[in-house]
Amino acid sequence: MSLTIQDTVLGRLEAEGRLLNSVLKAPTHKPGRFGFRGDIALKFQAKMADEARPPELSSDQVIAVAHQGEPYLAFMAGFLLSFESIALLAEVMGDALSPKGKYFLFVDNIDISKKYEVDYGGATFYVLPIDESTVYNELLQLLYIEKNDLKKLDTAGKTDAVADKALAFSQSFPKLSYEEGVKIMGPVRNIYENRPV
Template identity: 30%
Template sequence: MANFVEFLKENELAWQPSFQGVLSDGTYGYRGALIVEAGKQISPDRKLPPKIQAKQVITILDDTMKFFACELESFHDLAPLVEKYKDFLVSGGLYLLYVTDLEKAGTFEYEGVKFTAFPLDESSVWNELLELADLDKSDMKRLKKQEEKIEAVYEELVGTDVEETSASYEEMLTFVGESSKQLMGAV
């Protein structure tokens, strides 16, 4: 756990975290974004936003990541993500990717680690996880602490079959299309 926390701090990789702390079982939870490729340093005290980031990250770790879910703008961002965080990824972890330019879901291995990737259109990673875990939003609202919510989602997902059609990494690359995410807000 301390290794990941130190890694984030030393490399300034936490980006807009909404939660980071110890969970009830002693593991570490994080919710926010993680920098994959930093933005350009434009002055000693100012840096542009990250070029590549894993958005809407929800992760649980001890020495390694037991659970990791995030939004990626492109499936091509997986390679630099794995390169940056490979010391914390293990073959037995639960790793879910929601990708805006992916047209078809699949479960695949990359660098010896199993991932399941889903297209992400309009929803958020959190809402997608609740649906995948068959959890009701009203039940989650009853939980007051952020760490309780993260733990509840993880505990449900561990007992759920989250795998999609098996594919190779190369096959997954053929499922990449245009970004399908709908932008919300003023037009």
């Protein structure tokens, strides 16, 4: 029987309608592993009749894998506009986060020269600045993965390669409390300014 999203912890997020804009939502090449690449809605807009509106807040460019039979996400990386949203992310993910998982958050409004470990909601997040690039490219740099090595792989294969490296990640960064992080974070950028309407 082939693995479905319902066999993993991603099933709940899917049922809640939180997994959006996916470029991958399928089993990867590793047995028992399900991969997701896309956005996770953290806060929905009020719905008017039947119209589907984009979420008010989401974690974008998410790369995540879940293993069959594990009640938590093994690996997740994503983009957050504001450090403060870590609390909302942890609340939405709930039991899908575990001290055993590896979670990387690239946050737009933290000091570009700093990297932190933040314990929140029973999980540890590696919180990193995003340097004008994508979560995927930032991860490749952080995990020392050569882009050329991934060229021949499909999306599921690339996701496996990144997840395997991420799961073995053992670097540590200075600890920062959530409260402290909120105090020192910079202003939240409006991603819609300077865009033609």
